[in-house]
Amino acid sequence: MKKTHLVLVAAFTVGAALVLTGCGGSSSSAGADDKTVVVDMWAGSADDTKALQAQIDVAKKQNPDLKIELRTAPWNDFFTKLTTNMASGNMACVTGMNSGMLSGYTSGFQKLTADDLKTAGLKEGDFASGTTEILKNKGDLYGLPFDTATMLVYYNADQLKAAGAADPKPGWTFDDFEKTAKAATRDGKQGFAVGMGDFQWQALPIAKAGVQPATQDGKLQLTDKKFQDAATWYAGLVTDQKVALPVASASDGGWGEDQYSNGNAAMAVDGTWNAVSYLKNEAGFTAGMAPLPGEGKDSLSLILGSGYGISKTCENKDAALKVLGSLLSKDSQDYIASSGRSYPARTESQPLYFESIDAKYRAQVEEVFKAAFANVQGQYVTDNWSKVGTYVQPQLVSVYNGQTPMADVLKSAQQQFGK
Incomplete structure (x- = not known):
């Protein structure tokens, strides 16, 4: 981030x-x-x-x-x-x-x-x-x-146009997102770039699940079925749907943002704080942005x-x-x-x-x-929230490489930090 x-x-x-x-x-x-x-x-x-x-x-x-x-x-x-x-x-x-x-x-x-x-x-x-x-x-x-x-999906309009995919718009759905990512995965480029930062990787699972990985009163719920299923879907963008590349190293903290900025991926998630810099990107492609997709009409995002x-x-x-x-x-x-x-x-x-x-x-x-x-x-967190992120973030490398199921990482974090 x-x-x-x-x-x-x-x-x-x-x-x-x-x-x-x-x-x-x-x-x-x-x-x-x-x-x-x-x-x-x-x-x-x-x-x-x-x-x-x-x-x-x-x-x-x-x-x-x-x-x-x-x-x-x-x-x-x-x-x-x-x-x-x-x-x-x-x-x-x-x-x-x-x-x-x-x-x-x-x-x-x-x-x-x-x-x-x-x-x-x-x-x-x-x-x-x-x-x-x-x-x-x-x-x-x-x-x-x-x-x-809040978090947005940024997209490379030139790459989407070449793939015959429509630009994302407010009100788009996760079905739209998947179709766009699949269409744009071509010619050696990916449709999406997964994130490593807490906000970057959690944004789509939260939007899809409609729940956060913690409750309002500060209890960890990484294994909540809706969140866990959505997080597993997110990892599957790499391992199952093949629309995103695995991350090489835990040190690649800005992996998704860099892949997008360098023109290697058509879409990535990042915050509104980078809106203008992405639109004026140094790579020279036509950039656009959209709110997070939703299930039906609803799309939950953190403030x-x-x-x-x-x-x-x-x-x-x-x-x-x-x-x-x-x-x-x-x-x-x-x-x-x-x-x-x-x-x-x-x-x-x-x-x-x-x-x-x-x-x-x-x-x-x-x-x-x-x-x-x-x-x-508002973001719900636990008293030891920073420890949760410190533990999960490096584990994402093995998740994206298909070596460890996302559910196992979430379960382990829940057991260690959910008390």
């Missing part, structure tokens, strides 16, 4: 000496004068940091009585340091969080109440339908989102994204909530939307995102996004 885009300004560089502290003891984010609020977020480049700073500037303008300090770190370093800071009571008052990572960090965040949202000048109704699920865990709200994403929460050790919660409100205000959300960096979670800012896209792609992106986000569900 390309975290750089999924998590808005996502991932990677700022400086090894950076320390993420700010909400307890002498390094309290309230500061010695109780007027300083530290905001911790990941950033992957100078441009990422610049974009974050622009949003911090909005917060400073809206809260002239407060001093607001931004601290960043690369994606992996961010969560390593967050673990340390959480254990030592040193979390920044306003801390960034990603939907897929939340389950491992809920103990460090305060549950947000209706009164908290009021203090922040926010309400759940400010955000697009389903987006407040992004930073919920087992029904509790631990933060509010700044961006939102993903990132946002901010308030640490439990924050000494000036009201000040932190005001900063949180500013970072998710219309002005901040309008900035990220109009820059085209991310699809904002705030409903009134979303039209600006489409306006930022080249006119030749705009209509397709808007149509597909609206269809894809029409039936989304």
Whole structure:
């Protein structure tokens, strides 16, 4: 998964000496004068940091009585340091969080109440339908989102045209998907490229089964019959239907996305965060995108994204909530939307995102996004969800090579991590 885009300004560089502290003891984010609020977020480049700073500037303008300090770190370093800071009571008052990572960090965040949202000048109704699920865990709200994403099927329109296959459209079915994949498997190219990342390989099984591999209350259900059957079908795209190639190595984490980008496969699953880059692909083929296929009219997709929460050790919660409100205000959300960096979670800012896209792609992106986000569900995870993914991902190589049944991998993971 390309975290750089999924998590808005996502991932990677700022400086090894950076320390993420700010909400307890002498390094309290309230500061010695109780007027300083530290905001911790990941950033992957100078441009990422610049974009974050622009949003911090909005917060400073809206809260002239407060001093607001931004601290960043690369994606992996961010969560390593967050673990340390959480254990030592040193979390920044306003801390960034990603939907897929939340389950491992809920103990460090305060549950947000209706009164908290009021203090922040926010309400759940400010955000697009389903987006407040992004930073919920087992029904509790631990933060509010700044961006939102879901999974799509990207396709090579040139390859499909050569195969005499119709372009995928909103409302297409799994029967349509299979027919398209089979027709496009020709001339040394594949109709589909299977995924290795959690979101990439799970998306179609979830859409086909209509259930997630975990329940809303955080119980693992990898062996749920509907999900297991759908996951087995997915592996069968390689082993049975022969419309996708096996993966060479567990290190090929972006296998499906790379096969598609390089013109070796007609279709692949990836997130909305890569929509524009795929449409403008360097390989030069005509690209398109569609929501995930469905069984009949229904197609279940996860809603993903990132946002901010308030640490439990924050000494000036009201000040932190005001900063949180500013970072998710219309002005901040309008900035990220109009820059085209991310699809904002705030409903009134979303039209600006489409306006930022080249006119030749705009209509397709808007149509597909609206269809894809029409039936989304917050991601359900277990407390040890990251361990599940770490175990399953390398096993997919043997599954795709026909050496191990998908059902056996799911059963083994369920036995190890389902307690």
